[in-house]
Amino acid sequence: MSTHLSIDQIIDTVRDLDGSLVVAPAVGDADFPELAWGDAFFYYAPDGRMPRTVQPYGTVVTKNYPDDASSDLDPAGRWRVNIHVDRATFRELTAAQDASAIDPATPDVVLPHPVYGSAGWIAVVNPGPATADAVLRLLREAHDAARTRYARRH
Numbered sequence: 735m736s737t738h739l740s741i742d743q744i745i746d747t748v749r750d751l752d753g754s755l756v757v758a759p760a761v762g763d764a765d766f767p768e769l770a771w772g773d774a775f776f777y778y779a780p781d782g783r784m785p786r787t788v789q790p791y792g793t794v795v796t797k798n799y800p801d802d803a804s805s806d807l808d809p810a811g812r813w814r815v816n817i818h819v820d821r822a823t824f825r826e827l828t829a830a831q832d833a834s835a836i837d838p839a840t841p842d843v844v845l846p847h848p849v850y851g852s853a854g855w856i857a858v859v860n861p862g863p864a865t866a867d868a869v870l871r872l873l874r875e876a877h878d879a880a881r882t883r884y885a886r887r888h
Contacts (some may be wrong), residue, residue, distance in 0.1 A: 738842075739861040739869060741774070741794050744815055745760055748776045748792065751877045753884075755779035757790075772796045777874070778880035788883070791876040792817045804848045805859050806839040814859045816847055819871045820879065824854050827868075844868060 748754050758774040759766035766785035776792035777785055796813045797807070805814050819827070827844050828851075838848040847855035861869045 735746075737863065737866065739815075739866045741813060742795070744794060744861075744869070744873070745774055748873055750876065751874065753778050753780035753881060754877060755782060755784060757784050769797075769799065776877070778877060778884050780884070788880075789818070791880040792873050798848075802849045804838040805857065807859070812860060814843075814857050815861060815869055816850070816855055816857045817869070817876050818853075818855050819872060819876065821854060823872070823875070824851075824856065827856055 745756050745758065749756050753775045754772055757777065759770045759772075761771045763771060767823055773796055774794040775790040777788070777790050779785055793816045794813060795802075795807060795816065798808050806812060824846070828846050831845070836845055838845055838857070839859060841860040842858065842864045844849075844856050844858055844865055845855040847853075851857075856872070858861045858869055
């Protein structure tokens with residue numbers, strides 16, 4: 735892929751996966767905290783209901799959160815996709831990076847999530863030509879892993 739990914743392209747890709755559920759609270763959605771409005775949360779939920787006991791396997795955030803401002807997402811047009819990956823994939827994606835030299839605001843680079851990296855989350859601000867294919871592949875893999883976890887629980 736030689737272009738920038740849009741939030742809609744990511745959401746559409748995830749929605750096309752079997753058993754996926756995309757929760758995307760809109761402005762004014764009283765069922766979700768205002769902070770979540772405009773963001774998207776990806777689950778494996780073949781029954782179409784948002785799971786209450788598992789975390790999403792991926793998210794798109796469109797703004798800074800109180801404990802997560804280092805990606806500088808508040809300026810217009812900036813957003814970040816976050817994906818939970820397995821340990822081996824996390825090491826493969828981040829092993830060559832010098833953690834002290836990482837600027838989490840850098841666009842189009844796969845980085846450890848600035849808050850949840852230690853829990854196996856990677857992050858990409860404004861995915862573009864360098865990361866678009868990887869982001870879509872990692873979302874599919876995260877979805878498959880969530881489906882496997884779901885099958886074990888049920």
